[in-house]
Amino acid sequence: MKAGLTTREPEMLARWEHAGLYRQIQDARRDAPLFVLHDGPPFANGDVHMGTALNKVLKDFIVKSRTMLGFRAPFVPGWDCHGLPIEFKVVKESRGLSPVEIRQRSEEYARKFIAIQRRQFRRLGVFGDWEHPYLTLDPSYEAEIIRTFGRLVEKGLVYRGKKPVLWSTGAQTALAEAEVEYAQRTDPAIYVKFPLVSGTGALEGAALVIWTTTPWTLPANVAIAVDARAEYVVGDFGGTTLVVARALLEAFAAETGLALTGEIAVLKGEDLQGLQAQHPFLPRTARVITADFVTMETGTGQVHIAPGHGKDDYIAGQQNGLPTLSPVDDYGKLTEDCGMPQWTGKYVFAVNKEIVEFLRENGSLLAAQDYTHDYPHCWRSKTPVVFRAVEQFFIRVDDLRAGALEAVDTAVWIPHWGRNRIAGTVESRPDWCISRQRTWGVPLPVFYDVSGAPILDPAVVEKVAVLVAAHGTNLWFAKDDAWWASELGLPPGTSRRNDTLDVWIDSGVSHEAVLRKRPELAFPADVYLEATDQHRGWFQSSLMTSVAMNGCAPYRTVITHGFVVDKDGQKISKSAEYKKPTHAEHFVDQYGADILRLWVSSVNYTDEVPFGEEVFKQVAERYRGFRNVLRILLANLSGFSGGDLSGATGIDRWVLSRLQEVIAKCRAAYEAYDFRAVFETLNQFCAVDLSAIYVDITKDRMYCDAADSPRRRATQTVMQACFDAVTRLLAPILVFTADEAWEFAGRAGSVHLETFPEPDAAWRDEALEKQVEEWLKLRGVVYQQAIEPARQAKTIAKPLEARITLQVPADQIARLEEAKNELEEFFIVSEVHFVPGPEVAASLAKSPHAGCARCWRFLPSVGQIAAQADLCDRCAEAVTAIAECADGDMGTPSPHQPIAD
């Protein structure tokens, strides 16, 4: 059967595609109320991983179940195509490519993986408009990205500022983290005095001391950071009054030879906050600020802050309103802004030495050593990297924050704590830097006039959008400044740069580019569903752009799922040491897509989601349970052409009643996106109510009653209802198996065109359900106390050989006697007698009667009919009836044809 799935599923897939099943479903729901699940685009890179599969299958559960709940639920899959990981791979493969070439190859790369992932998603049984996905590299999509930027400009939400980036002075380009490699190099480590110019008492005449390994950043110094809670000593160090963190006094003495000779005062870092200290060579002061990244590992506990030359420095600068200075050019040479003419034009790593000498001469230098450390280098030019502030464009998040927080509360967050998570990130996020110095992306549509000032004009941006919609963004890279200037009616001399937009803008505007553009969709979406990392990612970028443009959230409900973890609860590492399979294809090839889907339905997706071989083996067992139940129902229904419930017994009505509950529970669970509850409910119903109880008990009548006996027909009617409902309810999960069963049952069309069954209150019978619960308790006693011991003792082999004596409280006997025949069937024994007693107890005797050759029950009627001496009265009658209307030998029941194996 396992082997069956992996070959049968692709066959069914081919049939679906040939028949255009997705189209059929959409057509069938043409006038139904709309339900939009908007696909968050996966990155077009790599194979479909278990996490991606989990995400897509959950989405498919929603789309299919809403469809079966009566909605029109289109699914337009998408891919995120731009971005560094692709560009990086392309550039790594072959160097020296022009931007146009990089973009060509990046697109090829993205399209290759879109094709691969699309095949893998389809293989999972995910329905959608796979022929027309949305791609962020489509010219029409790119144009929407550019238009959105224009709208943001129009609303005054975009500004230009400086921010430090990793910069390769060898390649004159910004680098991403991934493009940096670490190598050892030796730099001067220096201790520098900053005399205090404010401060009274003990601090009068004292100097702060910083430690740095990048002397060339001193011209950009604007502050000194201390740890607010740490203790600092103001003391005499061989004639000069210095401030040093207490924790570093010893190390300071060892490194500089300056030992504390007299303690003047002790202060907390926070007491130093706000003081001004004289810059060692520039006519300005550095302000003392506090920062939580100050450590007591090296230095003095006082950190030189140059916001233009470090990430921490920049953040601290933003928080304290400090200017971002960065007097370094593209080649790593100091510019005249450094304020020291003798250093201007010199390479920063060369000028270090001169700076140190200068400090030594002017008395600011307390000590200098060579310091060897791991330092980032450009992976391409191998030159040491600098942090350098460059012009960037930002979105004013402060102007959006209040609106975004309000919008958060208009959406439903599943699980509910998702609300806190996104609110937290929205509250704390700084302005959004939307420019990147990359090639594989949508160009930042900004021009510069001859003086170098940016032209931020929505009308110009719109013109760019129109050109891009027609020709794609390659145009930006293929044409020169003069072409663009003339095309857009800008003055000659207008130039443009090679910045691209942050890829979070790409996917973050999908509500504009997809929800509003596709005729079959609508804004806002009913549901967004992604992993929890997207609270900071797509959920937030989409929220910000939508609040900016629409003043509301782009979604009504946001569902998040956890990450997949292996069965030990460890995260699935992408590193080389992690050897276990993590690709969906591995599990699909081994077990089948339906089993992968059943796995998704069986876990609590709001937590971390465990998987692994053991988990899959277990799920595969459960799959067999479902499959076998469908099979036996189909087998029992073979030749059945409709009937009624006139011959129904208690157990039939009980199953029918239970079925109504199952239907109601499953529908409610699907509505609440609680697929695990669907799984549990159907599993319980199939494994226990149907397999262990109903089907087992009714075997006797299915095999031995006359084919058209009212009792048998009633049972088939009930089984028909069970099969029909279970197959439909299972369809969103076991997409292939359910449709296969539907086909075997002779139904026209796909089960995926159907709707879910609706519970019929008329069939609910809670009194009966209670009664059967009591019977089940009695059955437990019968098996525990009578049948099981007798089997172990080899008194009997099968329960039908047993005559049970059941002791029950006297007041219950009359009621039980009434149901005596049903209880014999229910216990699957030949005879039951009731005797009064203080408590429920069961005992057993081997039946004194002969066994019927046909139904295997031991009954007094066996042998009473001379013509059929080995049969009981019921079987004799059934055989006679068969003989009258048929010619074949039907004395024993024919095994039903195995169906759907």
Add this chain to the structure above:
RNA sequence: GGGCCUGUAGCUCAGUUGGUUAGAGCAUGCGCUUGAUAAGCGCAGGGUCACUGGUUCGAGCCCAGUCAGGCCCA
């Protein structure tokens, strides 16, 4: 280090507003059946509810802390 979250049998999960000996399915063991048979049925074993304190007549459920794990920041 900070924010959000998770931790119940070997596995996946239930455990209603705190209230009797904590449940299910699967897996395991033993047995039965051989008319669901690369199936089916029965019985059994298995949990100091992560740990430690606290509130309460009573806590898997409430509170605090610890440990372990996840995501996002730093």
